[in-house]
Amino acid sequence: MGKTLSLFMFELKLFFKNITNLIFVLFFPSSMILLFGSVFGNEPSEMFGGYGTIDVSVPAYICMIAAVTGLMSLPITLCTYRQNKVLKRLRATTLSPLNIIGTQFAVNFAMTVIGIGLLIIIALAVFHFQLMGSVVVVALLSALVICCVFSIGLLIASVFKNAKTATAIANIIYFPMIFLSGATIPIELMPEAVQKGANILPLTHAVNVLKSAWLNKPFAEYSVSFFILLAIFVVCSLLSVICFKWE
């Protein structure tokens, strides 16, 4: 087994030993779909512009899952590893820096995909929901959303050296973001002022992009959000590369 793959499997095992991660990536989104689905069903609803609750919830929950792995798991693991000198120790092996950071990225990416997969399987099996847009477009945009959220996580890990501070910051960013962006509670339920204010949150644009693509809306309707995500990804990635410290 290659060394990078070995590190990947090692970290994947550790991910499965983290109960908080498992609850928020696997259990929570699926339970929410089951809960809201059993209450509202997937009948066309006026509030969601004629779409069903499940149809609009699944793309939003994809963003919620990416937020857990990208804003919590990724930066907290990196900061803990930095503080415990694990990063430094790994650097003194045949692994390249890209191997080390890339594996953290890849493990969280893989777990996000698994979380999304589970969510979609449950939604399909229980509620007969449909993807109205193109599978390829939705998959590519999901990848963009994950990369964008992860780049924010990497930036948190680069700027805040201490694991405790990083955890606090991750929580401060994570919780308002998942509740106000529409990732957990449909943004349509929010007062108009909140809906407008939520536009400063990157996750709002992530939800908007995925939801629009999911419902097969024309690109023009979500192009602004798309370019905002792209810009966030580029800027945060660059800044993390510049600011990142191994110890």
Added chain:
Amino acid sequence: MIRVENLFVKYGSLCAVSGVSLAIKDGEAFGIIGRNGAGKTTLIEAMEGLRKRTSGKIDINGIDPSDSRKKEELYRMISVQLQSTNYPDKAKVGDLCKLFGAFYNNTIDYRELLKKFGLLEKFNKPVSSLSGGQKQKLSILLALISRPKIVFLDELTTGLDADARHELWKYLKELKSDGVTIILVSHYMDDVEMICDRIGVMSNGQLIHVGTRDELTNASGLARRVTFTCSADILTLITDMPGVVRAECIGDQYTVVACDENFPEKCADYFDNRNILYKDFVVSRPTLEDVFLRLINENNGGDLNG
């Protein structure tokens, strides 16, 4: 062969390593001692390629450790045990060993190493179940899996009990007899004394002395260490005796370090002449710690005793 030439490492305005030159032969065990903040860890981390140097040269068997293109080659040859690495609590001991094994070709069977270090029954246990000493052993074990030619050990025996330290010394001596070069940084003089052929003394970022135990003793000028018990308060008397470098008294236990070889006889005569009663009079050569303190204090230009 390891060569360090005129090495400087600066953190902003602080000069952590200041003009160090050093050569370590293949198969040699080299110890670095110094107070906290003397620059020991910075020096070896520059040698390990983990810290950028400000100026100077480092050559590890023909490789410059700051050359990122030679990184793989470097870390196949050298191995490091860092001061206080905390591996993830939930990781299993066996999984960590497998992981580090996967980074290299031609590794040692980690089960054999685990057995040697008395950790085999922990194979399926998480890191959190290890005691401080066992964690330290694991950290050292992980550094040995790759069959390194050069091993850097930073604060080797921190947190280890006496048994574990003796065990480790034995193992490192075996390693040395296999031809592995060992570079050891420690606060503990006996670690260095037990394992190392030569010792470097660091102070304020400089390597102020390098030599064997005997060479350092000679350089310090110290000749004898005398300990005895005496119920009278004679510390000032002793401190004023000719040749005394350091004298201390804890309870009724006196320790005197002197640079005069005949000090023990003179001291005994002196006590007899004044009817001072003493017992358990033991003469030995100065300990490495005595030598170290003397060298450091001389270097600081002080006549600070201890």
